[in-house]
Amino acid sequence: MTDTTQNTRILLASRPHGEPTSDNFRIETAPMPQPADGEVLLRTVYMSLDPYMRGRMNDAKSYAAPVELGSVMEGGTVAEVVESRDPSLQAGDIVLSHLGWQSHGVQQAKHVRKLDADRAPISTAVGVLGMPGFTAYAGLLEIGKPQPGETVVVAAAAGPVGSAVGQIARIKGARAVGIAGGPEKVAWLKELGFDVALDHRSPTFKEDLKAAVPDGIDVYFENVGGHVWDAVLPLLNTYARVPVCGLVAHYNETALPDGPDRSARLMSSILTKSITVRGFIQTEFVKSHYKQFQADAAEWIADGSLRYREDIVEGLENAPDAFFGMLTGKNFGKLLVQVGADPTR
Amino acid sequence: MTDTTQNTRILLASRPHGEPTSDNFRIETAPMPQPADGEVLLRTVYMSLDPYMRGRMNDAKSYAAPVELGSVMEGGTVAEVVESRDPSLQAGDIVLSHLGWQSHGVQQAKHVRKLDADRAPISTAVGVLGMPGFTAYAGLLEIGKPQPGETVVVAAAAGPVGSAVGQIARIKGARAVGIAGGPEKVAWLKELGFDVALDHRSPTFKEDLKAAVPDGIDVYFENVGGHVWDAVLPLLNTYARVPVCGLVAHYNETALPDGPDRSARLMSSILTKSITVRGFIQTEFVKSHYKQFQADAAEWIADGSLRYREDIVEGLENAPDAFFGMLTGKNFGKLLVQVGADPTR
Numbered sequence: 001m002t003d004t005t006q007n008t009r010i011l012l013a014s015r016p017h018g019e020p021t022s023d024n025f026r027i028e029t030a031p032m033p034q035p036a037d038g039e040v041l042l043r044t045v046y047m048s049l050d051p052y053m054r055g056r057m058n059d060a061k062s063y064a065a066p067v068e069l070g071s072v073m074e075g076g077t078v079a080e081v082v083e084s085r086d087p088s089l090q091a092g093d094i095v096l097s098h099l100g101w102q103s104h105g106v107q108q109a110k111h112v113r114k115l116d117a118d119r120a121p122i123s124t125a126v127g128v129l130g131m132p133g134f135t136a137y138a139g140l141l142e143i144g145k146p147q148p149g150e151t152v153v154v155a156a157a158a159g160p161v162g163s164a165v166g167q168i169a170r171i172k173g174a175r176a177v178g179i180a181g182g183p184e185k186v187a188w189l190k191e192l193g194f195d196v197a198l199d200h201r202s203p204t205f206k207e208d209l210k211a212a213v214p215d216g217i218d219v220y221f222e223n224v225g226g227h228v229w230d231a232v233l234p235l236l237n238t239y240a241r242v243p244v245c246g247l248v249a250h251y252n253e254t255a256l257p258d259g260p261d262r263s264a265r266l267m268s269s270i271l272t273k274s275i276t277v278r279g280f281i282q283t284e285f286v287k288s289h290y291k292q293f294q295a296d297a298a299e300w301i302a303d304g305s306l307r308y309r310e311d312i313v314e315g316l317e318n319a320p321d322a323f324f325g326m327l328t329g330k331n332f333g334k335l336l337v338q339v340g341a342d343p344t345r
Numbered sequence: 346m347t348d349t350t351q352n353t354r355i356l357l358a359s360r361p362h363g364e365p366t367s368d369n370f371r372i373e374t375a376p377m378p379q380p381a382d383g384e385v386l387l388r389t390v391y392m393s394l395d396p397y398m399r400g401r402m403n404d405a406k407s408y409a410a411p412v413e414l415g416s417v418m419e420g421g422t423v424a425e426v427v428e429s430r431d432p433s434l435q436a437g438d439i440v441l442s443h444l445g446w447q448s449h450g451v452q453q454a455k456h457v458r459k460l461d462a463d464r465a466p467i468s469t470a471v472g473v474l475g476m477p478g479f480t481a482y483a484g485l486l487e488i489g490k491p492q493p494g495e496t497v498v499v500a501a502a503a504g505p506v507g508s509a510v511g512q513i514a515r516i517k518g519a520r521a522v523g524i525a526g527g528p529e530k531v532a533w534l535k536e537l538g539f540d541v542a543l544d545h546r547s548p549t550f551k552e553d554l555k556a557a558v559p560d561g562i563d564v565y566f567e568n569v570g571g572h573v574w575d576a577v578l579p580l581l582n583t584y585a586r587v588p589v590c591g592l593v594a595h596y597n598e599t600a601l602p603d604g605p606d607r608s609a610r611l612m613s614s615i616l617t618k619s620i621t622v623r624g625f626i627q628t629e630f631v632k633s634h635y636k637q638f639q640a641d642a643a644e645w646i647a648d649g650s651l652r653y654r655e656d657i658v659e660g661l662e663n664a665p666d667a668f669f670g671m672l673t674g675k676n677f678g679k680l681l682v683q684v685g686a687d688p689t690r
Contacts, residue, residue: 055617225609239629244616250609259604263611264570264595271589271624272400278623279616284584 007032008316009102012067016057018254019327024057025073025320033106035085040109042079044099044339047316048126049075049323049331051223052281054251073101073319076126078115080343089114094344096125101319103339117344120301127160127334128308129297131282135245136164137293138285140221141172143243143278148173150218153209155228157194158185160308160334161245165221166194167306174219177212179228181329188332192307206231216240225249233266236275244279248327309333352377353661354447357412361402363599365672369402370418370665378451380430385454387424389444389684392661393471394420394668394676396568397626399596418446418664421471423460425688434459439689441470446664448684462689465646472505472679473653474642476627480590481509482638483630485566486517488588488623493518495563498554500573502539503530505653505679506590510566511539512651519564522557524573526674533677537652551576561585570594578611581620589624593672654678 006029013026035041056067056074067074077099081089086109089095095112099105115122120129127133146152152169156162157178166176170193177196178189189197196212198205209231216237222229226249236242270277300306311333313322319337326335351374358371380386401412401419412419422444426434431454434440440457444450460467465474472478491497497514501507502523511521515538522541523534534542541557543550554576561582567574571594581587615622645651656678658667664682671680 222612225612229612244612247609247613247616250613253609256605256607256610259606260601261604261607262601263607264592264598265601266608266611267567267570267574267589267622268592268595269624270622271592274624274626274629276621276623277612277615278621279614279619281619284619 005032006030007102007104009072009100010316010319011070012057012073014069015059016252019252020054020057020320020324022320027317032104035083035106038086038108038110039106040081040086040089040095040112041083042077042095042097042099042105042107042112043082044077044079044103044105044316045094045342046078046123046126046312047075047099047101047319047337047339048077048131049319049326049335049337050132051246051248051251051326053323054248054327072099074098075100076131077105077339078122078125079105079112080340084109086110092343094122096130101316103316120298122342122344123310123312123334123336124301124308126336127310128164128301128306129294132160132334133164133297133308134285134290134293135282136161136221137168137297138282138289139243139245139280140165140168140219142285142289143276143280144169144219144221144241146172146174146219149175151175151177151213151215152219152221153177153179153213153217153232154221155179155200155224156246156248156329157189157197158309158332159223161223162221163189163192163308163333164306167192167300169219170195171300171305177209177217179209179224185332188309200228210235219243221245223248233269236269236273238273238275240273240275242275242277244277245281251327310336312336312338314338350377351375352447352449354417354445355661355664356415357402357418359414360404361597364597365399365402365665365669367665372662377449380428380451383431383453383455384451385426385431385434385440385457386428387422387440387442387444387450387452387457388427389422389424389448389450389661390439390687391423391468391471391657392420392444392446392664392682392684393422393476394664394671394680394682395477396591396593396596396671398668399593399672417444417450419443420445421476422450422684423467423470424450424457425685429454431455437688439467441475446661448661465643467687467689468655468657468679468681469646469653471681472655473509473646473651474639477505477679478509478642478653479630479635479638480627481506481566482513482642483627483634484588484590484625485510485513485564487630487634488621488625489514489564489566489586491517491519491564494520496520496522496558496560497564497566498522498524498558498562498577499566500524500545500569501591501593501674502534502542503654503677504568506568507566508534508537508653508678509651512537512645514564515540516645516650522554522562524554530677533654545573555580564588566590568593578614581614581618583618583620585618585620587620587622589622590626596672655681657681657683659683 223246568591
């Protein structure tokens with residue numbers, strides 16, 4: 001599966017205008033990079049695909065610097081050490097790394113984290129035990145602050161963040177209402193123990209949501225926007241909390257939508273219902289909460305209260321198509337690209 | 346000034362569609378009410394006019410129930426006890442009460458608070474030492490959380506809430522930028538010690554604001570909305586806090602403004618800059634913070650670091666016009682109606 005003399009990589013070739021297309025990417029091979037002292041040469045096993053990557057393709061200022069044109073697309077990876085020039089790691093070690101969309105790469109040993117395959121499947125390091133899981137944990141608990149008996153609503157609930165949000169809400173004694181696209185995902189949410197699971201594609205979605213929250217909504221974990229948010233807003237209770245971690249329905253918009261302008265009405269809802277709307281990215285909470293998250297999540301996975309699902313696409317060359325699909329909700333579970341053989345399976 | 350046999354009162358005659366007019370009010374005289382056991386008969390000295398009253402004129406659900414058609418307009422008052430049927434109060438006592446727009450009224454003694462005219466001018470009980478002052482205090486400190494050296498921006502800064510926000514921000518070591526309408530108000534803000542004071546009516550307002558906040562905006566205390574908010578939003582820093590206590594620029598809107606629809610872009614700004622937008626009304630914080638506010642504000646007024654200004658209109662019959670003027674920024678300082686003689690002056 002992997003050429004050991006060449007590095008295959010996917011570059012950002014041009015910036016998308018609206019929906020990204022294959023033209024925005026270029027696949028190429030390059031000489032294998034060489035590690036210097038303190039560095040390791042890594043071979044990518046799993047590469048994570050996440051909605052935030054759409055933002056990095058733009059030139060506009062977002063939470064992080066954009067990917068430069070002609071540079072490798074960014075992203076979290078699980079990789080095997082091929083060659084180590086640092087005493088802390090040796091060939092064969094599996095590490096959480098940030099190689100981006102490529103088959104190999106060099107990183108400083110101190111910037112990667114060694115994984116224990118006996119503790120959890122290594123792919124979970126970019127999933128339920130990694131950035132998406134932590135996003136759910138930190139956003140829900142630190143901003144959403146669900147109380148026992150309160151109602152938590154989450155969209156993209158079959159995704160890696162949303163599925164964790166709903167399950168953690170239930171662990172904390174709240175009622176979890178999950179919103180997803182299509183009957184299969186809805187069925188899976190019920191399997192996970194969501195109190196209610198709704199299909200946002202249903203023509204009666206707005207009424208379905210209203211019926212699902214007889215006591216209103218106390219926490220809405222926002223990662224979608226669009227018509228789901230429009231349905232949620234009037235149902236929010238006084239003192240509702242809205243952690244905002246994504247707006248995938250809007251990432252491909254090229255211009256402001258037609259009017260009327262509802263922005264003042266949004267502020268007015270926030271005012272009259274004493275609502276908290278709080279944007280965040282998980283990095284804000286790493287220092288203060290990551291350790292506790294790792295301990296809690298490991299315990300919840302072990303006792304079966306936190307489950308996850310992976311959607312693994314084979315082959316680096318298929319990353320762009322998988323990425324496009326994710327932006328329209330075609331993945332089902334945490335989307336990963338298997339770039340090379342998994343030595344632990 | 347006061348007829349001692351009749352109660353003069355202003356009723357809500359009809360609900361406004363857009364800007365309120367005199368037709369929405371009706372002035373009438375009614376028999377003097379009689380206190381029962383545990384009650385007091387009060388004579389209004391000062392009546393407070395506040396922007397929130399516009400919301401109470403609507404039928405729509407806001408933070409509080411609307412005023413019923415044919416009922417006396419609501420509002421905070423400073424009043425003198427005419428007759429007491431409760432041992433806790435006696436004739437001549439001055440109390441903070443909630444009589445609304447009328448010359449007299451009956452309240453339960455336990456629902457009024459006796460004022461000490463030697464401690465502060467009695468009018469301040471509905472101003473800097475009352476609801477508006479506490480709104481500034483609680484919203485700024487509990488939601489805005491200004492840190493020393495941070496930049497706090499406040500609109501309607503010459504009003505009773507805004508002027509307190511800016512001064513308390515400075516007391517806490519932050520930089521205060523005040524926005525008001527017209528050169529007189531701007532001059533007064535400078536007198537109060539605001540680091541910068543800007544006129545939002547200036548054609549260069551947007552640029553002026555940008556120049557006034559070289560390090561961006563950490564806290565924006567929102568009580569206006571409209572073009573001020575539009576100018577503020579792009580200047581907010583990562584982790585900025587926006588306590589929302591009013592949107593006076595929008596209170597008279599009868600329909601959503603024309604497009605484009607900027608609501609998703611607002612959410613996107615909140616996301617990418619990890620902004621907190623939090624609606625509130627001061628009642629939320631009364632139990633936890635009112636005592637401390639009273640102590641702090643009294644100290645700050647005594648040492649000159651918290652100053653205030655009153656705009657007193659004579660005569661209950663002039664309340665509607667004064668109220669209309671307030672909604673368009675014509676008042677200068679805390680707007681009060683003097684309904685009867687002030688026995689302490």
